Amino acid sequence: MGKAEIKLEPSGERMIVDGYQSSVQDYVIYLLHLATYEYARQFVSEMNVLDYGCGSGYGAGIISSQARSIVAVDVDEEAIYFAKNHYEANNIEFKRIDPAQGLPFTDDQFDTVLSFQVFEHVQDTAAYLSEIRRVLRPGGKLVLVTPDRSTRLLPFQKPWNRWHLKEYDREGLRSELSRHFSQVEMLGMTARKDMINVEIRRCTKIKWLTLPFTLPIVPENLRIAALNAIHRVRGRGAGHGGELREYPYKIDDVVISADASPSVNLIAIAS
Numbered sequence: 145m146g147k148a149e150i151k152l153e154p155s156g157e158r159m160i161v162d163g164y165q166s167s168v169q170d171y172v173i174y175l176l177h178l179a180t181y182e183y184a185r186q187f188v189s190e191m192n193v194l195d196y197g198c199g200s201g202y203g204a205g206i207i208s209s210q211a212r213s214i215v216a217v218d219v220d221e222e223a224i225y226f227a228k229n230h231y232e233a234n235n236i237e238f239k240r241i242d243p244a245q246g247l248p249f250t251d252d253q254f255d256t257v258l259s260f261q262v263f264e265h266v267q268d269t270a271a272y273l274s275e276i277r278r279v280l281r282p283g284g285k286l287v288l289v290t291p292d293r294s295t296r297l298l299p300f301q302k303p304w305n306r307w308h309l310k311e312y313d314r315e316g317l318r319s320e321l322s323r324h325f326s327q328v329e330m331l332g333m334t335a336r337k338d339m340i341n342v343e344i345r346r347c348t349k350i351k352w353l354t355l356p357f358t359l360p361i362v363p364e365n366l367r368i369a370a371l372n373a374i375h376r377v378r379g380r381g382a383g384h385g386g387e388l389r390e391y392p393y394k395i396d397d398v399v400i401s402a403d404a405s406p407s408v409n410l411i412a413i414a415s
């Protein structure tokens with residue numbers, strides 16, 4: 145099967161580059177994702193890197209020119225197949241992993257582990273972080289990115305994203321990571337005002353739309369069923385392609401800093 149014949153269905157949880165440029169909301173999400181990997185370049189130069197949750201593989205492709213080697217893993221077999229056929233490089237190995245098993249790597253194997261937009265999906269965060277700590281060499285770094293609930297959710301609210309188990313604020317994420325790493329630096333991600341307002345408006349609309357099903361008193365199975373129904377009513381959502389358009393935003397408009405506000409993603413650097 146040639147590259148042109150390989151089709152990976154986009155979703156709100158799996159970014160396909162060509163599928164996120166048909167609306168301004170999608171395009172802002174796309175730039176935030178790209179900016180994350182651009183930021184990661186400084187942590188991967190001449191390093192052995194684990195991209196833990198690589199999705200379609202676009203991020204491994206971005207950093208491949210800096211890294212010594214990259215092992216890019218995901219639980220989705222179709223995503224790995226797509227990645228192998230679109231982002232293949234001499235220093236990248238794409239590999240499907242079993243989420244029920246530990247990482248299939250030796251202790252102290254990697255200089256850097258990247259975990260981008262994965263932690264919010266993890267049920268057993270202690271096991272997840274312990275495995276990352278195990279495969280990191282002494283002095284290695286984990287760069288972890290996850291949504292910032294402080295701008296996406298009301299203080300009491302469960303995630304309106306039906307795939308997210310838990311979203312974190314700055315101190316909550318720091319607390320989780322500090323149980324496994326002695327040093328944790330916390331940053332936020334924002335952008336120029338008109339650009340970040342696109343994402344803030346999108347999140348604000350959804351967080352009110354999904355009440356009361358995202359209240360903490362609502363059983364989890366009911367929350368998921370209701371969110372699935374809302375998703376069907378609203379349509380297929382982000383990442384489903386369409387006519388490509390041009391928008392007045394670029395990667396350089398994204399800002400990552402300790403005092404980023406309003407922050408839509410948290411960036412943790414742990415060692």
